[in-house]
Amino acid sequence: MNKILEIKNLTKEFKGFTAVKNVSFNVDEGGFFSILGPSGCGKTTLLRMISGFIQESGGEIFIRGKLMRGIPPEKRPVNIVFQSLALFPMMNVRENVAFGLKRQKLKKSEIDDKVSDMLARVSLQGFEKKKVTELSGGQRQRVAIARSLVMKPSILLLDEPLGALDRKLREHMKIELKLLQKELGTTFIYITHDQSEALVMSDKVAVMNKGRFEQIDTPRNLYKNPATAFVAGFVGESNRLELKSKDGDFITTKDGWKLKRPGLDFTPEVLYIRPEAFILTPAKNLDNISRFEVKIKTILFDGSNTKVAAIESSSGAEVLISLPQNARFENLKEGDTVEVGINYENLKCY
Amino acid sequence: MENKKGFNITFYLLILPVLLWLIVLIVLPHLDLLISSFQGDSDAGGKVFTLEHYMAFFQSKIYWLTFINTAAYAIGITILAFIVTFPVAFYLTKVISKKYASFLALLLLIPLWVGELVTVYGWMIILGDHGVINEFLLSIGLIDKPIDMLYTNFSMTIGLLYISMLFMVVPIMSTLESLDDSLIEAASDLGASKWTIFTKIIIPYSMPGITSGGIIVFMLVIGDYVAPDILGGKSSLWFTEQIYNEFLSTFNWGEGAAFGFLLLMISSSIIWLALKLTGQKLERVGS
Ligand SMILES: Nc1ncnc2c1ncn2[C@@H]1O[C@H](COP(=O)(O)OP(=O)(O)OP(=O)(O)O)[C@@H](O)[C@H]1O
Numbered sequence: 001m002n003k004i005l006e007i008k009n010l011t012k013e014f015k016g017f018t019a020v021k022n023v024s025f026n027v028d029e030g031g032f033f034s035i036l037g038p039s040g041c042g043k044t045t046l047l048r049m050i051s052g053f054i055q056e057s058g059g060e061i062f063i064r065g066k067l068m069r070g071i072p073p074e075k076r077p078v079n080i081v082f083q084s085l086a087l088f089p090m091m092n093v094r095e096n097v098a099f100g101l102k103r104q105k106l107k108k109s110e111i112d113d114k115v116s117d118m119l120a121r122v123s124l125q126g127f128e129k130k131k132v133t134e135l136s137g138g139q140r141q142r143v144a145i146a147r148s149l150v151m152k153p154s155i156l157l158l159d160e161p162l163g164a165l166d167r168k169l170r171e172h173m174k175i176e177l178k179l180l181q182k183e184l185g186t187t188f189i190y191i192t193h194d195q196s197e198a199l200v201m202s203d204k205v206a207v208m209n210k211g212r213f214e215q216i217d218t219p220r221n222l223y224k225n226p227a228t229a230f231v232a233g234f235v236g237e238s239n240r241l242e243l244k245s246k247d248g249d250f251i252t253t254k255d256g257w258k259l260k261r262p263g264l265d266f267t268p269e270v271l272y273i274r275p276e277a278f279i280l281t282p283a284k285n286l287d288n289i290s291r292f293e294v295k296i297k298t299i300l301f302d303g304s305n306t307k308v309a310a311i312e313s314s315s316g317a318e319v320l321i322s323l324p325q326n327a328r329f330e331n332l333k334e335g336d337t338v339e340v341g342i343n344y345e346n347l348k349c350y
Numbered sequence: 351m352e353n354k355k356g357f358n359i360t361f362y363l364l365i366l367p368v369l370l371w372l373i374v375l376i377v378l379p380h381l382d383l384l385i386s387s388f389q390g391d392s393d394a395g396g397k398v399f400t401l402e403h404y405m406a407f408f409q410s411k412i413y414w415l416t417f418i419n420t421a422a423y424a425i426g427i428t429i430l431a432f433i434v435t436f437p438v439a440f441y442l443t444k445v446i447s448k449k450y451a452s453f454l455a456l457l458l459l460i461p462l463w464v465g466e467l468v469t470v471y472g473w474m475i476i477l478g479d480h481g482v483i484n485e486f487l488l489s490i491g492l493i494d495k496p497i498d499m500l501y502t503n504f505s506m507t508i509g510l511l512y513i514s515m516l517f518m519v520v521p522i523m524s525t526l527e528s529l530d531d532s533l534i535e536a537a538s539d540l541g542a543s544k545w546t547i548f549t550k551i552i553i554p555y556s557m558p559g560i561t562s563g564g565i566i567v568f569m570l571v572i573g574d575y576v577a578p579d580i581l582g583g584k585s586s587l588w589f590t591e592q593i594y595n596e597f598l599s600t601f602n603w604g605e606g607a608a609f610g611f612l613l614l615m616i617s618s619s620i621i622w623l624a625l626k627l628t629g630q631k632l633e634r635v636g637s
């Protein structure tokens with residue numbers, strides 16, 4: 001794959017505060033790359049360096065192999081969809097989308113064609129004359145995306161573009177955005193603090209924390225094999241248990257829960273277990289699993305996502321366990337005692 | 351239904367003081383002037399309806415030339431006020447940090463605290479033959495006799511500009527404050543030059559503020575008396591001085607009143623025309 005964007009040791013310091021620390025990554029041509037991290041971790045700062053609005057304190061940005069240092073935003077082959085959308089309120093939908101094309105001094109007929117084509121792609125035909133202040137949240141969203149995409153950028157940067165939408169619309173736009181990206185083949189760099197957005201849409205996700213990248217991986221790997229405790233805690237749901245000691249193949253949590261976990265060559269401090277990693281009443285012949293008993297405390301019914309809160313019998317440690325999607329455990333009730341197992345490799349220690 | 355009625359009564363109660371204030375202090379005196387502007391003396395010594403005061407304005411060249419001169423200056427000063435204050439407003443709202451901005455904005459209000467007369471005398475000290483500027487230029491030997499600045503159209507323009515500037519800067523600042531910086535960034539991201547951003551984004555966005563500032567400045571300048579009279583000197587052709595003369599020098603109250611109304615009507619028409627030409631709507635101004 002062609003690398004369209006290369007970032008090497010990028011750093012940004014604000015008076016005595018480092019917002020982005022030594023970040024390096026590559027983005028493949030036509031890829032959907034997400035940067036996932038909590039609020040204030042430096043995502044917007046990183047994006048603003050790529051688009052050229054702020055100057056990096058150190059490191060390099062290459063787009064198609066070309067060093068971007070000193071090139072102003074209007075000359076970079078990237079376009080940005082702002083966190084606040086930044087639609088021009090005094091212009092209608094058509095004028096907003098045509099704004100960038102007009103700056104390129106294209107012929108009027110050519111501009112008209114490109115704008116109509118782009119508006120059709122984002123399902124906004126017939127809205128040309130509408131004021132942007134008269135649109136719904138989702139429509140405004142699409143105008144902002146159309147306005148950037150019509151410029152045919154090498155890379156489209158999106159800064160939490162779905163942040164302002166309600167849940168339902170967000171779910172819908174998530175899928176639409178992914179389809180649009182596939183169809184156009186434009187490289188997307190997508191910033192979000194919502195792990196589900198990142199996992200659903202992306203080819204690659206970088207997890208960012210306090211200005212650093214913790215892990216860059218495919219969504220599946222990120223979920224299955226988190227590289228650090230932060231990633232394990234931030235991506236997807238997990239039970240977090242602090243550890244007290246390690247004794248050969250056994251680890252013990254602060255509550256005193258002793259579990260078999262072979263293959264560790266360091267003394268871990270914290271253990272993460274996904275709710276769906278628990279196997280209820282595992283078969284007797286199943287190998288490589290840690291076995292123990294739990295007592296059901298409450299059942300948290302949520303359709304396909306139903307979980308139980310349970311207490312581990314020997315230590316009293318509390319864990320959340322996903323209920324499998326079959327009728328076998330439908331009769332489970334509070335106070336029941338169940339045998340549970342977890343594969344060694346699903347006991348994530350850090 | 352009842353609810354709606356209750357709302358109406360409260361509404362009228364609230365608006366009553368405003369209406370009274372308007373009627374007693376503004377409408378009634380004007381009504382009196384309006385009547386006298388149409389009143390002439392009949393041969394028998396009684397009062398009769400007449401248009402002669404209004405006709406006088408159009409028949410005598412000096413009157414309407416003075417008016418045209420006044421209006422031209424008022425338009426020019428309004429444009430100048432915009433040119434001078436827009437960068438200031440932009441700087442205060444968008445460039446420097448908020449905490450200095452409010453302090454500097456307060457400084458802008460100083461001319462208002464000391465009053466028009468004091469500011470005008472201030473300018474006399476600066477521009478006079480033995481004023482600050484001339485003394486300085488003389489002392490460094492750039493000139494060997496004082497330049498005539500005071501009692502000219504130049505000093506009048508400076509004075510009028512100075513006292514009206516504030517009324518331009520405040521509305522522009524308030525619209526610029528609501529301008530999201532990311533709008534400017536978005537435009538530059540889409541390839542717009544600094545000039546394009548200024549003409550296509552910043553100016554259109556602040557148009558309501560510019561318009562309301564423009565209306566205030568224009569009205570203030572065209573109706574001002576102090577600065578043209580003191581700073582403009584004998585040569586200044588200012589319409590309010592004409593009205594003043596009618597009332598207090600020739601005691602022709604009818605003509606004075608008629609001129610007052612002409613000033614109001616023509617200047618309102620100029621504003622109306624300007625709004626039409628720039629495609630602005632009065633309702634949007636001030637928001
Ligand atoms: N101009 C600046 N001067 C000083 N500090 C700044 C500046 N811009 C951002 N920061 C700091 O840098 C850190 C990262 O900010 P950034 O806007 O990149 O966060 P973010 O990850 O985009 O957060 P969010 O998800 O809330 O948008 C924050 O702690 C912020 O306070």
Ligand SMILES: [Mg+2]
Nearest residue numbers: 043044083159
């Ligand atoms: Mg941000």
